[in-house]
Amino acid sequence: MRLKDKGIIVTGGASGIGAATVRRIVAEGGRAVIADLDREGGEALVNELGEDKARYVETDVFNTEQVDRLFDEAEAFCGVDGVFNNAGIGAITPSSECSDEDWQKVIDINLTGVFKIARKALQVMQPKGAGSIVNCASILGHIGQSQTPAYSAAKGGVLNITRTLALETALDGIRVNSISPGYIDTPILEALDEESLEGLKNLHAVKRLGKPEEIAAPVVFLLSDEASFITGTDLLVDGGFTAGKS
Numbered sequence: 001m002r003l004k005d006k007g008i009i010v011t012g013g014a015s016g017i018g019a020a021t022v023r024r025i026v027a028e029g030g031r032a033v034i035a036d037l038d039r040e041g042g043e044a045l046v047n048e049l050g051e052d053k054a055r056y057v058e059t060d061v062f063n064t065e066q067v068d069r070l071f072d073e074a075e076a077f078c079g080v081d082g083v084f085n086n087a088g089i090g091a092i093t094p095s096s097e098c099s100d101e102d103w104q105k106v107i108d109i110n111l112t113g114v115f116k117i118a119r120k121a122l123q124v125m126q127p128k129g130a131g132s133i134v135n136c137a138s139i140l141g142h143i144g145q146s147q148t149p150a151y152s153a154a155k156g157g158v159l160n161i162t163r164t165l166a167l168e169t170a171l172d173g174i175r176v177n178s179i180s181p182g183y184i185d186t187p188i189l190e191a192l193d194e195e196s197l198e199g200l201k202n203l204h205a206v207k208r209l210g211k212p213e214e215i216a217a218p219v220v221f222l223l224s225d226e227a228s229f230i231t232g233t234d235l236l237v238d239g240g241f242t243a244g245k246s
């Protein structure tokens with residue numbers, strides 16, 4: 001029971017990696033607050049896990065007022081011991097065709113949203129002198145990939161803001177880390193055709209996509225006290241994608 005009696009906010013918790021992490025948090029003895037735009041998915045997960053274990057709070061991570069309300073509701077439900085800052089969208093556009101709107105939408109959610117959630121988390125955690133934040137980056141924060149200008153920029157930003165936040169808060173008892181998944185089989189990949197998916201599998205040394213549960217497990221580790229000496233770092237969980245060519 002790594003998260004016994006801990007309260008954790010999971011942004012983007014209604015689907016994919018976030019939903020798998022919510023299930024794992026509850027399995028590890030914690031309670032989870034699902035912060036997501038997807039009411040249907042969030043409420044279905046609460047029904048599955050039980051209203052005493054999980055709560056859904058409709059939240060757009062880019063909306064400061066909604067982020068404030070999210071933390072108020074989470075504090076009342078279970079307290080905020082940890083945050084998985086995971087909400088994000090995918091985007092594939094040749095850079096020469098990426099409009100201002102395409103660029104801004106991805107940056108707003110995948111980078112500014114991560115900052116707004118982390119900023120509020122620090123305001124709640126610093127007076128308590130404890131807390132753990134895990135930001136969701138990506139292999140695309142570490143390496144380039146064509147046609148992902150805004151996504152790659154946002155994920156690279158997540159890696160470095162993680163270091164900054166960790167340095168600022170290490171003496172406050174707060175740890176801040178990021179996780180960088182390889183390609184994981186979730187709805188975010190729905191835009192890709194079968195051929196592209198096969199190609200992506202082959203880029204991983206293990207020749208397959210990851211499962212959401214394979215990200216949830218290391219996220220729970222980073223959130224837990226077992227990771228008490230880990231802060232300001234990134235954990236690549238990518239089936240060997242970034243290890244090199246095999």
Ligand SMILES: NC(=O)c1ccc[n+]([C@@H]2O[C@H](COP(=O)([O-])OP(=O)(O)OC[C@H]3O[C@@H](n4cnc5c(N)ncnc54)[C@H](O)[C@@H]3O)[C@@H](O)[C@H]2O)c1
Nearest residue numbers: 012015016017036037060061087088138181183184186188
């Ligand atoms: N699946 C992959 O291959 C992969 C790889 C690396 C990183 N990631 C990252 O993992 C995270 C989770 O993605 P996933 O693969 O589970 O995708 P997903 O589409 O299954 O889940 C993303 C969730 O975020 C929510 N969301 C989107 N915008 C939001 C907003 N403004 N406010 C609140 N919630 C919002 C969506 O409603 C959805 O429930 C993302 O940050 C993504 O960039 C995914």
